Amino acid sequence: MxxxxxxxxxxxxxxxxxxxxxxxxxxxxxxxxxxxxxxxxxxxxxxxxxxxxxxxxxxxxxxxxxxxxxxxxxxxILKLNKRHKAVLVGIGNLGTAIMVYTGFSIYGFSIEAAFDNDAKKIGKKINGITIEDIAKLRTIRAKKIQIAILAVTSGQAQRVAESLVNNGIKGILNFSPCRLEVPKNIKVISIDIALDMARLPYYMPKT
Amino acid sequence: MxxxxxxxxxxxxxxxxxxxxxxxxxxxxxxxxxxxxxxxxxxxxxxxxxxxxxxxxxxxxxxxxxxxxxxxxxxxILKLNKRHKAVLVGIGNLGTAIMVYTGFSIYGFSIEAAFDNDAKKIGKKINGITIEDIAKLRTIRAKKIQIAILAVTSGQAQRVAESLVNNGIKGILNFSPCRLEVPKNIKVISIDIALDMARLPYYMPKT
Missing domain, CATH: 1.10.10.10 (Winged helix-like DNA-binding domain superfamily/Winged helix DNA-binding domain)
Structure with a gap:
């Protein structure tokens, strides 16, 4: 609360x-x-x-x-006074960039599991984390992971989000350019890099 | 203005x-x-x-x-009533994800050039754009590109930013987790995905 x-x-x-x-x-x-x-x-x-x-x-x-x-x-206040485990779903270019990103630890976040549905990626290790089969997503519950980073395609995002919520996720950082329908008690923060870029021209000098 | x-x-x-x-x-x-x-x-x-x-x-x-x-x-008001050409520097995992990102066009942005310093990447084509040698960055001036997306490592970011400004860039969308020192008339918007993630626990239910 x-x-x-x-x-x-x-x-x-x-x-x-x-x-x-x-x-x-x-x-x-x-x-x-x-x-x-x-x-x-x-x-x-x-x-x-x-x-x-x-x-x-x-x-x-x-x-x-x-x-x-x-x-x-x-x-x-931000409830960052304890460690937060996170799961990453979708290990494409963006997902890989997120896995090697070093900026999470300052806030106590650590990526503890990574999933994809691509057989070529499953079993690969990035930054100490082995990519697992999305079919085994339920294992995040036993690991008490409550935060998910979603870096799948728009077409997959809703289905994966539902699966995450069903397995105990309470907060989602969403990189897919789509609106997620989740229960009211689940917090979704969506990142759209184009939105930030859209503010640039306003501040640029006239030419 | x-x-x-x-x-x-x-x-x-x-x-x-x-x-x-x-x-x-x-x-x-x-x-x-x-x-x-x-x-x-x-x-x-x-x-x-x-x-x-x-x-x-x-x-x-x-x-x-x-x-x-x-x-x-x-x-x-946002000066988005005309097309804005952008250059992308740093074609790692994040840069590649940005090159294939489809969300920019709604605001009239288009990535017109991409640069890297890795010989293995130079000459490769992603989404219709050929990756060029960073040594040829000055070509962006003739193309009248004024917006840059910076996806290089922290160690390279400041030097690349200076080079961009010297070649006519007026606004930078910065993905490197570092502060850029640029002239006052250059607008920098930095994106740190960990910052957005840091708000999640505040809104999550107590467990």
């Missing part, structure tokens, strides 16, 4: 703040001001202070926020 | 509205209410009405918005 009433837009920004704080702590910054964090991640200090106020993280004037404490607070 | 003062958060949502309106028009919806659009894309009608009011798109009570007019207005 959610412990706080935090606007979705703020929830979207919290991972950015978290990553910024983690990187700045690595650089030795044991405390940081909203201005320093804002400058590092490219946001506005006022927005940061407002977002932080939703969960009662108040900095000290002239000193700022205690970095480890801030990391702990944001992690707790 | 920008013609309107529109908040960045609204600019982020406009491509979602645009895609929704395009898909609904395809389904024959020649006019649509904020409620219909909201239901289709999973947003709030009030948010949509507020966002639209920034550029003076006012629906008619009981009738809603004229869909083709709405598409035209949003496209114009």
């Amino acid at each position: 959610r412990h706080y009433r935090i606007p979705d837009e703020t929830v979207k920004r919290l991972p950015v703040y978290l990553r910024g704080a983690v990187l700045l702590l690595k650089d030795g910054k044991k405390s940081l001001s909203s201005g320093e964090l804002a400058g590092f991640i490219g946001a506005s200090p006022a927005q940061i202070r407002k977002d932080f106020s939703y969960f009662g993280a108040f900095g000290t004037r002239g000193v700022g926020y205690d970095t480890p404490k801030l990391i702990k607070q944001i992690s707790k | 920008r013609h309107y003062r529109i908040p960045d958060e609204t600019v982020k949502r406009l491509p979602v509205y645009l895609r929704g309106a395009v898909l609904l028009l395809k389904d024959g919806k020649k006019s649509l209410s904020s409620g219909e659009l909201a239901g289709f894309i999973g947003a709030s009608p009030a948010q949509i009405r507020k966002d639209f009011s920034y550029f003076g798109a006012f629906g008619t009570r009981g009738v809603g918005y004229d869909t083709p007019k709405l598409i035209k207005q949003i496209s114009k």
Whole structure:
């Protein structure tokens, strides 16, 4: 259950703040001001202070926020204060790129299983994970995996999503360019790289 | 130059509205209410009405918005009312996935050139585009390409970004997990799939 009433837009920004704080702590910054964090991640200090106020993280004037404490607070709110196992389905070009992607661990995610329906891929090992037959998807339940990354084709996505939900998945990161119909208690976050690209021309100088 | 003062958060949502309106028009919806659009894309009608009011798109009570007019207005604001040529640099697993991705055309983007530094890849053709030697990157200027998609490793990203800017690129969609230092007039939008994934546990039911 959610412990706080935090606007979705703020929830979207919290991972950015978290990553910024983690990187700045690595650089030795044991405390940081909203201005320093804002400058590092490219946001506005006022927005940061407002977002932080939703969960009662108040900095000290002239000193700022205690970095480890801030990391702990944001992690707790986002429920990232424990490891999350993930399963990846669809080991095409995108799926392979995801398997070797190193950016998940900062948030405590680890890909623990990978599935495909292509006999040529099944049994292959990428980054220490053996690709398994999609027919054996039910094994994710015993592994207590609750997060899935979906990188299959649009035509397969709905069927695979249903199978994932039937096997205990509670959250799906969806890369297929289609809407998934899932029960209300299942969270789907869809990534469409074209959507981000569509904002570029707005900010580009006139030529 | 920008013609309107529109908040960045609204600019982020406009491509979602645009895609929704395009898909609904395809389904024959020649006019649509904020409620219909909201239901289709999973947003709030009030948010949509507020966002639209920034550029003076006012629906008619009981009738809603004229869909083709709405598409035209949003496209114009986002400067998507003309074709945009893009270059892709880095044809690894992710780059290959991007080359075959079909979601760009809805916004008028087309990948017109692709580069890599791997001799084994140079000369290969993917989706009609021949992969060229990164040493020949300067050819993008004659092709009037102003948008780049960067899918190289973190270690190469900064150098490639500088080379792109030197050859006329004004906007970069960056997939490398690193901060790019570019002149102020160059817009960079970075995609980090782990950031989106980091929001999932917040919305997942307690177990």
